[in-house]
Amino acid sequence: MAHSTLTPVFVGLRTGLHVLFSVLTVLVVVRVLVDRGPSMWIALTLTVVFAAVYVAGGRVARAGPRWRTVASASWIGALTVVWIALLVLVPEAAYLVFPLFFLYLHVLPGVVGPAAVVVATGVAIVALGVHGGFTVGGVVGPLVGAGVALLIGLGYRALAREAVEREEIVARLIATQGELAATQHEQGVLAERSRLAREIHDTVAQGLSSIQMLLHAAELADGERPGIEHIRLARATAAEGLADTRRFIRELSPPSLDQGLAAALRRLAESSTRDGLAVRVSVPDAIDLPMTAQSALLRIAQGAVANVVQHAGATIVRIVLTTDEHEARLTVADDGSGFDPVTVQSGAGRTDSFGLRAMRERVAQFGGTLDVDTALGRGTTLVAVLEVGR
Structure with a gap:
């Protein structure tokens, strides 16, 4: 994950998980060595295998996007199988379910993670009951641990989503x-x-x-x-x-303006006309505007037509330019699918919100306005007005 202000929180949570796993694994080893039962070496071997599989999770995290989901599911499944085998021999292995809770919530997608936590809790309770009889502590302990893990895990997911959204916002701001x-x-x-x-x-x-x-x-x-x-x-x-x-x-x-703005807009129409889309231009032949204003109007028209070609599915686009002594008015209208302005403003839609923002900035440099009249299913009309008092 890219560095952000939440990175220390994630590092702290992961470090805590590793420490918890290490402490509980040492507890299981100590318990096996103290009891010295007939299956001591089998239990120790399973504990070592359990620790090795856990450490192998680092390689799984570095797997490519194509295989990461399968690799993660296989890893958490192998870890669970070894844990259950160890649980049959050592009742204290039930405590290892606590780090497993966090792994389930972190690795498994959607509701699969919480469901796995519920199943693992039941397995731990049954194992403790089979080994030493069912007690209040043996039932309440895993339940409380599962509840805490669920709260922390859901909080971690929320923080992770917030971190991703924040990184996207920062990237957009940098791009803008x-x-x-x-x-x-x-x-x-x-x-x-x-x-x-x-x-x-x-x-x-x-x-x-x-x-x-x-x-x-x-x-x-x-x-x-x-x-x-x-x-x-x-x-x-x-x-x-x-x-x-x-x-x-x-x-x-x-x-692009060596032959004037009118010729440039006509070339834009010719280059954008294709099967299923016609671009019509209505502009005066003689346009007496500052070069900066002409360049801004051309860039706005190019951005608007590019949005239509990429997203609107329109059949016709009309470009109309009118000028007087005080202002220049550029209108780009299409009969396409339109879009939801609120969605585009939030950056969640397919339409190029950065392009619209750049158009607004260009217009603002001339003290003008940019109006976008649109809705889903009824086309879009973009009107840019530049103050060009001469």
Whole structure:
């Protein structure tokens, strides 16, 4: 089990179990040596075998997932058989049922563990009664031990489930943190690239364009003046510089948006359309939005369509983008199976809750909102609104 705040508790319980087993095994050995009955060597041999089988449980715990259940059941069965054989010869072996209680509850699944505890309790009571007569202590002792073992065992199971759930929550938080960090880094890079593209366009590109026009005007004004070839060379050089500058501006734009957001959304629709699923896009051809907003809208659309393809079983998806001076509204609607928002919010459903969370984070960076209208059996409509006041 991975380390957690509950690991010391589990280590303490397991150490206590090993100590209890060792003490009771030594008690049985001492009792056999003191009595020195005719079956002493058989009893000692069975005790050694019992201890060896118990120690072999460490190898069972390291078995692969495919064989672990069978190996665990075989191990606990062998341990029980040796214990019963030892119980026939040594009545004090009945005390070994107490560590067996915890092993039954830990190893055997579901109600099988408690049922095994009940059966082992009956076997211990009968054995004590056969060897020394039925007494109140011989009946109450195993019953009390079984009750305590059941309480501790059930508590251990609850702690184990809590530890697993806690580890899953921590893993989700780490994954979300990494995804958010990557998103923020991506947004920062896009913002810087967009800023550089604007600066180059508004300064260097405009300057080169003006120089080229002025040189062209000078060339037209007097095509026969001395040094005209230098003016022509300067104009050609300015034209080449302007072409290079515009190429740099294009390269600073995200590759997926090199032809604009509308073209990127249409490519997304084409790549997602397949047998049984049609993706329709309605977007304006000219979209005047900051590059960071365009990138966020594209990523939201990609995540929404990916969820539809993976989980919804839809036949049609509609992507609609509208913009005005203050906001951009992206709608992704499908006619699929829908989902339970409460289940997805808890992370228990199949739908990608991390994807929805990432979409909300992207929208929140622009002071917008993300609304998901859905229910089981009636499709899903996702509306992302980004504040993009220009």
